[in-house]
Every structure is written in C-alpha cells, then in structure tokens.
Amino acid sequence: xxxxxxxxxxxxxxxxxxxxxxxxxxxxxxxxxxxxxxxxxxxxxxxxxxxxxxxxxxxxxxxxxxxxxxxxxxxxxxxxxxxxxxxxxxxxxxxxxxxxxxxxxxxxxxxxxxxxxxxxxxxxxxxxxxxxxxxxxxxx
Numbered sequence: 622x623x624x625x626x627x628x629x630x631x632x633x634x635x636x637x638x639x640x641x642x643x644x645x646x647x648x649x650x651x652x653x654x655x656x657x658x659x660x661x662x663x664x665x666x667x668x669x670x671x672x673x674x675x676x677x678x679x680x681x682x683x684x685x686x687x688x689x690x691x692x693x694x695x696x697x698x699x700x701x702x703x704x705x706x707x708x709x710x711x712x713x714x715x716x717x718x719x720x721x722x723x724x725x726x727x728x729x730x731x732x733x734x735x736x737x738x739x740x741x742x743x744x745x746x747x748x749x750x751x752x753x754x755x756x757x758x759x760x761x
Contacts, residue, residue, distance in 0.1 A: 622676045625649075625669065626751025628717065628743050629681065629700055634662050635743025637751040638673060644759070646751035648744035659700050663707055670708060678710055681717030681750040715754045717746070 626646055628635035634652040639645070649669075654661040669675065680701055683693045690698075697714070704712045 623673055624677045624679055624751060624755065625673070625675045626715075626747040626754070627678060627680045628747035628750055629659070629697055630743055631657055633743045634666075635745070635747035636669065637744060637748035638669075638675075639751060639755060643755055646748050646755055648748040651743050657696075659703060666704075667708070670710070676710065678704055678708070678712045679715050679751050679754045680704065680712055681746065682714035683717050713754065715750050717750050 622643065623641065624639040624643060624646075626635075626637035626639075628637075632653060632655070634654070636649045636652065637646045638649045640647070652662050652665045680697060682697055683691075685691050685694070701712045701714065704710070
C-alpha cells in the first residue's frame with residue numbers, strides 16, 4: 622500500500638510518492654501537458670500507479686484563504702472525478718494552501734537558482750501535500 626501525492630497546475634502535474642511504510646514522502650517527477658489538457662496525464666499516471674502499486678491518490682485541493690472554493694478548486698474537483706473514473710482508486714483531497722510558497726522557501730534556503738526552482742517546484746509541492754497527509758493519518 623503506497624500513496625501518490627499530486628499537485629495539479631495548468632501545465633504541470635507534480636508527483637510525490639510515499640515510502641513503503643507510508644512515513645516519508647519524496648518528490649518523484651513532473652508530468653507536463655498542454656494548457657489544461659488534463660486527460661493527457663492518464664498514461665503517465667497509469668504507468669506510475671502500476672509500477673509502484675499505488676492504492677491511494679492524494680490530490681492537492683487549492684481552497685481560497687477564506688476556505689471557499691474558487692475556479693482552481695472546481696477544476697481540481699473535476700480532475701478528482703477523472704482520476705476516480707480512470708483508476709478506480711481512492712482519491713483524497715488535501716488542503717494545499719501555501720504549499721507552493723512553502724516549497725519555494727525550502728528551495729530558496731537551499732540556494733537553488735530560479736531555473737532549478739522552476740523545474741522542481743511542482744514535485745516539491747506534491748511532496749508537501751503528501752507528507753501533510755501521511756503525518757495526519759499517522760496521528761490517527
């Protein structure tokens with residue numbers, strides 16, 4: 622039983638994976654796609670899910686700061702439905718407010734160049750989303 626963390630953007634899908642004990646999340650990769658062509662992520666996700674025997678997807682849910690659901694949140698709900706239909710797996714929504722800011726701060730502290738940050742930001746945001754979820758389920 623392993624988890625996959627997902628950070629959905631307009632052109633990229635950041636992916637993180639749990640270890641076998643579901644204690645630690647690690648950034649995995651980024652799937653790029655044309656502007657909001659989310660269906661093109663199917664095959665890459667299918668390959669990852671099958672190779673790593675993923676049982677649960679943890680999808681970042683971008684709520685507004687006042688806890689309302691805006692346009693990006695609605696898009697995420699639609700993508701959640703696509704994932705459930707494609708893979709017949711549990712898809713858990715995890716609040717992702719400020720995860721990109723947190724990921725950027727980590728990379729700034731590590732003195733990564735802007736170019737390197739841009740390449741890694743979505744996978745690191747997915748990592749933060751997944752780690753938050755793993756920590757939550759460990760607490761019970």
